Amino acid sequence: MSDEERRDSLADQAAAWVPPWERPAPPKPAPIPADAPPDPDPDPEPTPADAAPTPAEQSRPEILDTSRPQGTGTLQDRDMAGGLGAGATAGGPAASTISGENGAGGVTGKRGRRRVAPAPEPAPELDDAELRGALEAILLVVDEPVSELTLAQVLEQRPERVGPMLDEIAAGYTAAGHGFELRRAAGGWRLYTRPEYAGYVERFVLDGQSVRLTQAALETLAVIAYKQPVTRSRISAIRGVNCDGVIRTLVLRGLVEECGAEPDSGAFLYRTTTMFLEKLGLNSVADLPPLAPFLPDDVEELADATR
Structure with a gap:
C-alpha cells in the first residue's frame, strides 16, 4: 500500500x-431461564x-x-x-x-481520597484524691521548685485545679504539724523542712563539717540582693574595699550571676540567682526584709558626710 x-x-x-x-449503549442480554441448559461457551462475543x-x-x-x-x-x-x-x-x-472526581464532594478516587486524622481524646480528669497523691509524689523527688504550669502539663490537668490543690496540701501539712512544709519559692513549689527543726537537720547533714560564707561574702551578697543589677565598682564603693575576689566566689557557688552590661560604661552587671532564693526560702527578691529597721538613726548625716 x-x-x-x-x-x-x-x-x-x-x-x-x-x-x-455518542456510541449506542450495548444491548442488555436477555434473562436466562432457570431451566435453560448451561452455556458450553461461557465467553461472550x-x-x-x-x-x-x-x-x-x-x-x-x-x-x-x-x-x-x-x-x-x-x-x-x-x-x-x-x-x-x-x-x-x-x-x-x-x-x-x-x-464526580473533583467537584464539591472532594476527591473520591482511591488514591486521591483525603484522610483526616482523628482528634486526640482529652485526658481523663483525676479526682481530688488521685490528684493530691500525684502532686505529693512529684514534689517529693524534685530538686528545684516546680511551677504550677509544669505540674499541670505533666499530669495533663487544668492549671486551675493544680493551684488550689497545692494550697490545700500546704495548709494540711501545717495543720498536721509535720516536720516539713510545702511553700512557694523561686516562682514554684517545693518541700522544705520546718525552721524549728533546722538544728537537727544541720546536725545530720553537716556531721561536724561546716561550710559557711565569710563576713565579706555575706556583705557583698546583701549589697547585690538589694541593689541588683549592680556593677563591681558600685559594690566596691558601697563596701569601701575591692570585691572582685568575693564576687568570683559567689559566682562559683551559684548565688550570683552576670546579667548584661551597663549601657554607659559597659561594665558587667550582677544579680542574685534562683539558688539564692531557694537557699533563703523566698519566692522573689520582693520578699526580702526591708532595710529601714536596720539602718542607724543618723543615716542622713552619714550620707551627707560621704559626699
Missing part, C-alpha cells in the same frame, strides 16, 4: 470514528465497545473510555478526563466525570 492510500485509509477511519459518549481500537483511536491518547464504571478507571484515565473536560459540552459524560 502506498503512502497516499495509507493516508486516505487513515482519513476515512478518522472521519468514521464516533466518540465513545466482544461488543463494539470492547473491540480493539482503530488506528485513529490509537493516535488520540487523550480520549477517555467512558464505558468503564466511574471510579474504576486508572489514575491516568482520570487525568485525561480532566484535560478533556475543557472541550466537552456542559452536562456531557466528561463533565460529569470531572464533577
Whole structure:
C-alpha cells in the first residue's frame, strides 16, 4: 500500500470514528431461564465497545473510555478526563466525570481520597484524691521548685485545679504539724523542712563539717540582693574595699550571676540567682526584709558626710 492510500485509509477511519459518549449503549442480554441448559461457551462475543481500537483511536491518547464504571478507571484515565473536560459540552459524560472526581464532594478516587486524622481524646480528669497523691509524689523527688504550669502539663490537668490543690496540701501539712512544709519559692513549689527543726537537720547533714560564707561574702551578697543589677565598682564603693575576689566566689557557688552590661560604661552587671532564693526560702527578691529597721538613726548625716 502506498503512502497516499495509507493516508486516505487513515482519513476515512478518522472521519468514521464516533466518540465513545455518542456510541449506542450495548444491548442488555436477555434473562436466562432457570431451566435453560448451561452455556458450553461461557465467553461472550466482544461488543463494539470492547473491540480493539482503530488506528485513529490509537493516535488520540487523550480520549477517555467512558464505558468503564466511574471510579474504576486508572489514575491516568482520570487525568485525561480532566484535560478533556475543557472541550466537552456542559452536562456531557466528561463533565460529569470531572464533577464526580473533583467537584464539591472532594476527591473520591482511591488514591486521591483525603484522610483526616482523628482528634486526640482529652485526658481523663483525676479526682481530688488521685490528684493530691500525684502532686505529693512529684514534689517529693524534685530538686528545684516546680511551677504550677509544669505540674499541670505533666499530669495533663487544668492549671486551675493544680493551684488550689497545692494550697490545700500546704495548709494540711501545717495543720498536721509535720516536720516539713510545702511553700512557694523561686516562682514554684517545693518541700522544705520546718525552721524549728533546722538544728537537727544541720546536725545530720553537716556531721561536724561546716561550710559557711565569710563576713565579706555575706556583705557583698546583701549589697547585690538589694541593689541588683549592680556593677563591681558600685559594690566596691558601697563596701569601701575591692570585691572582685568575693564576687568570683559567689559566682562559683551559684548565688550570683552576670546579667548584661551597663549601657554607659559597659561594665558587667550582677544579680542574685534562683539558688539564692531557694537557699533563703523566698519566692522573689520582693520578699526580702526591708532595710529601714536596720539602718542607724543618723543615716542622713552619714550620707551627707560621704559626699
